[in-house]
Amino acid sequence: MKKVAIIGIGHGKFGVRSDASLRELTFEAVKACLDDAGLPLKEVDSMVTGIAGDEFSFALQPSAQVHDYIGFYPKPNFRVEGACATGSMALRTGWMNVASGLADVVLVVGVEKMTEVPTSVATDIMGRGGDAIWEYPFGTTFPGYYAMIAQAHMAAFGTTEEQMAMVAVKNHYYGSLNPFAHMQKEITLDKALTSFIVAYPLKLYDCSLITDGAAAVLLASEERAKRISKKPVWMVGLGLATDTMRISERNSLTSIQAVREAAKTAYKMAGIGPTDIDIATVHDCFTIAEIVAYEDLGFCEKGEGGRLIEAKETYVNGKIPVNVDGGLKSKGHPLGATGVSMAIEITKQLRGDAGERQVKNAEIGLAHNVGGTGQVVAVHIFRRE
Amino acid sequence: MEFKDFSLFINQTKVARFAEELAAGKIMATICKKCRKKYYPPRADCSGCMGSEMEWKPLRGEGSLVTFTKIYVPPDHFAVQQPLMPFSSIQFEPCPIGIIEVEEGLRVMGWIPKVDLKKIRVGMKMKASPQILPNGKVTIILEPI
Numbered sequence: 033m034k035k036v037a038i039i040g041i042g043h044g045k046f047g048v049r050s051d052a053s054l055r056e057l058t059f060e061a062v063k064a065c066l067d068d069a070g071l072p073l074k075e076v077d078s079m080v081t082g083i084a085g086d087e088f089s090f091a092l093q094p095s096a097q098v099h100d101y102i103g104f105y106p107k108p109n110f111r112v113e114g115a116c117a118t119g120s121m122a123l124r125t126g127w128m129n130v131a132s133g134l135a136d137v138v139l140v141v142g143v144e145k146m147t148e149v150p151t152s153v154a155t156d157i158m159g160r161g162g163d164a165i166w167e168y169p170f171g172t173t174f175p176g177y178y179a180m181i182a183q184a185h186m187a188a189f190g191t192t193e194e195q196m197a198m199v200a201v202k203n204h205y206y207g208s209l210n211p212f213a214h215m216q217k218e219i220t221l222d223k224a225l226t227s228f229i230v231a232y233p234l235k236l237y238d239c240s241l242i243t244d245g246a247a248a249v250l251l252a253s254e255e256r257a258k259r260i261s262k263k264p265v266w267m268v269g270l271g272l273a274t275d276t277m278r279i280s281e282r283n284s285l286t287s288i289q290a291v292r293e294a295a296k297t298a299y300k301m302a303g304i305g306p307t308d309i310d311i312a313t314v315h316d317c318f319t320i321a322e323i324v325a326y327e328d329l330g331f332c333e334k335g336e337g338g339r340l341i342e343a344k345e346t347y348v349n350g351k352i353p354v355n356v357d358g359g360l361k362s363k364g365h366p367l368g369a370t371g372v373s374m375a376i377e378i379t380k381q382l383r384g385d386a387g388e389r390q391v392k393n394a395e396i397g398l399a400h401n402v403g404g405t406g407q408v409v410a411v412h413i414f415r416r417e
Numbered sequence: 418m419e420f421k422d423f424s425l426f427i428n429q430t431k432v433a434r435f436a437e438e439l440a441a442g443k444i445m446a447t448i449c450k451k452c453r454k455k456y457y458p459p460r461a462d463c464s465g466c467m468g469s470e471m472e473w474k475p476l477r478g479e480g481s482l483v484t485f486t487k488i489y490v491p492p493d494h495f496a497v498q499q500p501l502m503p504f505s506s507i508q509f510e511p512c513p514i515g516i517i518e519v520e521e522g523l524r525v526m527g528w529i530p531k532v533d534l535k536k537i538r539v540g541m542k543m544k545a546s547p548q549i550l551p552n553g554k555v556t557i558i559l560e561p562i
Contacts, residue, residue, distance in 0.1 A: 150493075152491075152492070152493040152496050153493050155490060155491070155492045155493065156492035156493035156494060159492040164424075164426065164427060165424045165427050165430070165458075166424075166458045166526070167526060168424075168425065168426075168492075169423060169424055169425050169556065170514045170526050170527065170528060170556075171488055171491050171492065171494075171495045171511075171512075171514065172488070172492075172514070173488055173490065173491065173492050175488070175490065176486050176488040176514070179486035179488070180484040180485065180486050180515075180516065181484070183484045183485055183486060183539060184483065184484040184539065187484075187538075187539035187540070228489070229487075229489045230488075230489055230490045231486045231487065231488045231489065231490070232486050232487040232488075232489070232513075232534060233486075234486075278458075279516075280483075280516045280524040280525075280526055281522075281524065283522075285483060285484055
């Protein structure tokens with residue numbers, strides 16, 4: 033198996049991008065990525081595109097729009113899907129391309145254009161990310177599923193609505209420092225706690241955003257990476273795991289089992305443990321999801337996630353900085369782009385290029401991307417040198 | 418009674434009988450004849466032994482509440498459309514939903530129409546029952562016992 037490095041990153045502006053279509057959003061990220069790597073598109077062997085939903089983009093094969101618009105044909109490109117973890121599935125597929133020797137330089141693109149449909153329709157599409165036969169008839173939505181996880185976590189461990197709101201305050205603070213974030217504004221604890229209820233006990237500020245956006249990274253084999261890049265960041269651990277379609281069939285509702293499985297695989301492959309992680313991006317589609325992620329990734333004991341954020345240990349200067357790019361919460365969550373965006377943030381941090389959000393001497397980073405309510409989960413570990 | 422009178426969109430399945438049984442007052446599970454693994458929601462095929470010979474059995478439906486929520490921002494299908502009359506509005510009061518565990522590992526999702534949200538507690542004893550709705554559709558409700 034060949035070693036694989038990230039040698040280029042390109043992040044488009046996330047937000048309600050009513051000015052641009054799916055293919056135009058992708059162009060922005062791809063251009064930025066090639067510029068960052070200093071490599072023309074003709075040097076790229078193959079491409080993987082992550083797009084979660086066709087229903088948002090009114091297209092059966094949206095990835096063809098993308099390779100057409102950037103002029104990549106006739107070289108290989110196909111689409112991968114893993115719900116909200118689609119971007120990480122694309123990254124994993126890109127890694128497989130390079131590690132196997134099938135290609136030396138691979139472009140990984142993640143994109144989603146979500147605001148072409150009204151919010152109620154987007155909520156409907158995502159609600160069917162649960163079981164469309166057995167759960168949807170009860171009016172379930174994504175906030176609804178995570179509200180049930182929150183309720184179970186509160187009952188089991190005394191996690192509070194205040195602690196969940198503290199995650200929102202942190203992520204909005206860092207989002208205010210990230211020029212690519214959808215919502216670049218700070219919020220107060222009071223504002224988060226008094227916002228309207230979306231799915232009890234989750235309020236508006238407990239929820240991530242419906243966002244348009246694209247992100248791209250360039251992967252290369254060791255030989256090419258060393259030639260092209262001064263600061264390659266190596267993908268050293270990959271974990272992927274799955275779980276039941278319905279949350280009602282899970283043994284635990286206070287933990288996402290597929291995260292525990294994927295993390296175990298990724299840590300083992302990288303030869304490290306949770307205490308070695310300097311910086312993490314986790315899937316905070318809802319504030320409770322970040323708290324559960326702290327626990328499932330081993331950053332704290334089971335049930336202690338609420339207290340970890342309360343002690344501010346996940347801020348830049350804390351024990352384990354998490355989502356200091358704003359997270360899905362404030363940076364936004366364009367489904368297909370999210371996983372790629374996470375890898376970009378970790379790459380920036382490991383290169384030492386994260387500006388005022390920089391975690392000192394960050395050497396090892398982790399990205400955690402959850403599809404749906406944990407039906408498919410990726411955990412990736414990155415290292416500099 | 419068609420299956421989509423329960424499932425809303427999907428009508429074609431080997432377990433379509435579930436909706437008819439529901440309309441007749443029974444919440445049915447299936448049990449694999451070969452390995453005895455029990456399924457709720459019912460399945461036509463067993464992922465335990467890959468067998469496809471199943472028997473149907475009604476659930477007693479009593480258990481304790483595992484979790485619950487009340488969804489204030491509903492998906493499009495459940496959303497209330499604004500009235501066309503100027504200066505008027507419709508007050509939307511959603512119904513909570515929850516999951517009860519009726520047997521080890523068997524959990525039933527349902528609406529909780531008769532309990533105030535503030536009085537719902539994880540762990541409370543509840544019973545799941547079929548309910549025919551005014552529009553002819555069929556669903557499941559959870560009530561305290």
